[in-house]
Amino acid sequence: MIPSAEEALDHEKLYAARLQAVRVRPYLATALFALRAVPTRRVPTMAVDAYWRCYVSPGFVDRTPLEELAGVWVHEVSHLLRDHHGRGERVVRERELTGPGARLRVNIAADFEINDDVYGDGLAEPEGAARASVLGLGEGQLMEDYLRRFTLGPRTADLSWLDCGSGSDGLEREWDLGPDGAxxxxxxxxxxxxxxxxxxxxxxxxxxxxxxxxxxxxxxQPPQKWRELLGAAVRSATSGSGAGEDYTYGRPARRSAGVPGVVLPSLRRRPPRVCVVVDTSGSVSDAELGAALREVAEISRAVGGRRDLVTVVPCDAAADSVHVLCRAESIPLTGGGGTDLRAGFARALRTRPAPDVVVALTDGQTPWPSTRPPCRTVVGLFPRADSDTWDESDPDHVPDRPPEWARVVEIG
Incomplete structure (x- = not known):
């Protein structure tokens, strides 16, 4: 009689591997112990779903050394902590990716993102682990960025077996127990x-x-929901004639019905171009500048990971440079003097191509443009108590509130 998956699973080895993972990655202990193991022969190795179940193959546990098994525990819980299921769903929808090949690419890109931090320092790297260096890509990037930089082909053939479950890409698997399962x-x-x-x-x-x-x-300190804040700009940027940027066969054109036997591509819509003006005056703290960089990174995700569509203008009383986003951490936020974001707005509007949206991240202690910019505007304010809203050179001065034509949100 063939034992059930529950009976065949070596629980002692599996949980010993989890303890090893906790010893070498103590900051992940809460997450590792929150994972619920579900034995099944339907997964090739170990896989997770969005509800923090970890589906485990008994055969995989038997043949995998304990040190490598500990690394797999950390790998799988990393997918869930970094919300790869939610991000995978969004990127597939936004980029109109279809079919199992697209989901495999998402899984590979997610693995590239987390494997930089998983292995080494006490965790053995299993043979065949997906590393960005295999494709000649740099490390330390996000899933969305990696996804743009490779396609399936001979160099990814060795990764075709990869399946970390719906927790890695958002696509439900046949073995998932679903939201109402145990x-x-x-x-x-x-x-x-x-x-x-x-x-x-x-x-x-x-x-x-x-x-x-x-x-x-x-x-x-979660960033703002920039997809919602930029939603009107996205709709505006994609609604006009000629707004399509490139052709894609991911969604065939409707006129294909009039040409039997021929599949015509449709126009892929371009996300909006965003210019972010960052207040770098002396009244903005280093912690707030760090928060600004996090918001810039989130804005790049909101436009589908198109960092070429995001520019940054550091501004105190002057704004001399515009930086195309490569990595948020690489943007030089120099300044430290007084504040006049009118210079930042003027510099942002002179960029070419012109932005569809201007985002200003500031403490609000600044003069504002007297006229409404010819594009949508969002102002992210660093919180200030009433006692903080004063000018060092004039204690009786209270800065103007952001103008009515700007959408205002609080940062941090």
Whole structure:
């Protein structure tokens, strides 16, 4: 009689590997212990779903050394902490990617993002682990960026077996138990796990890798929902005639019906161009500048990862340079003097091609343009108490509120 998957699974080895993972990655302990193991022979190795179930192949556990198995635990929980299922769904929808090949690309790109931080320092790297260096790509990038830089082909053939489950790309698998199945975590429980992990990293970063520190800062102080804030600009940028930027066969043109036997491509719409004016005056703290960089990174995600569509203008009382976004951390936020964002707005509107949206990240202690810019405007304000809203040279001065034509949100 063939034993069931539950009976065949070596629980002792599996959970010993998890303890090893906790020893070498203590900042992930809460998340690792939150994963619920579900034995099944339907997965090739180990896989996760959005409800924090970890589907485990008994055969994989038997043949994998404990040290490598510990790394797989960390790998799988990293998909969930970094919300690869939600991000995968969004990127597939926004870029009109279809078919199982597209989901495999998302899974590979997600692996590239997390494997930089998983292995080494006590965790053995298993043979065949997906690393960006295999394709000649640099490390330390996000899934969305990697996805733009490779396609499936001979160099990715060795990764065709990869399947980390719906928790890595958002596509439900046949073995998933779904939202009402046993052993899943509720949305509140999942958020609580992420918050506790992020709080532990921010409170005691120690030698935590940079990728995890950046993630924790964003999770602890989540960026604005720029997809919603830029939604009107997206609709405006894509609604006019000629707004299409390139052709794609991912969604055939409707006129294909009039040409039997021929598939015609449709125009792919361009996300909006965004210019971010960052207040670098002396009244803005280093922590707030760090928050500004996180918002810039989130804006790039909101436009589908198109960093070429995002420019940054550092501004105090003057604004002399415009930086095309490569990595948010590489933008030089120089300044430290007084504040006059009118110069920043003027410089942003002179960029070519002209922006569809101008975003200003500031403490609000600035004069504002007297006329409405010819594009949509969002102002992100760093919070200030009433006692902080004064000019050092004039204690009785209270700065003007952002103009009515700007959408205003609070940062941090």
């Amino acid at each position: 052993h899943g975590l509720s949305a509140h429980e999942r958020d609580a796990v992420r918050f506790r992990v992020a709080r532990g990293i921010v409170g005691s970063p120690g030698n935590t890798p940079g990728g995890w520190r950046r993630w924790a800062e964003e999770a602890f």
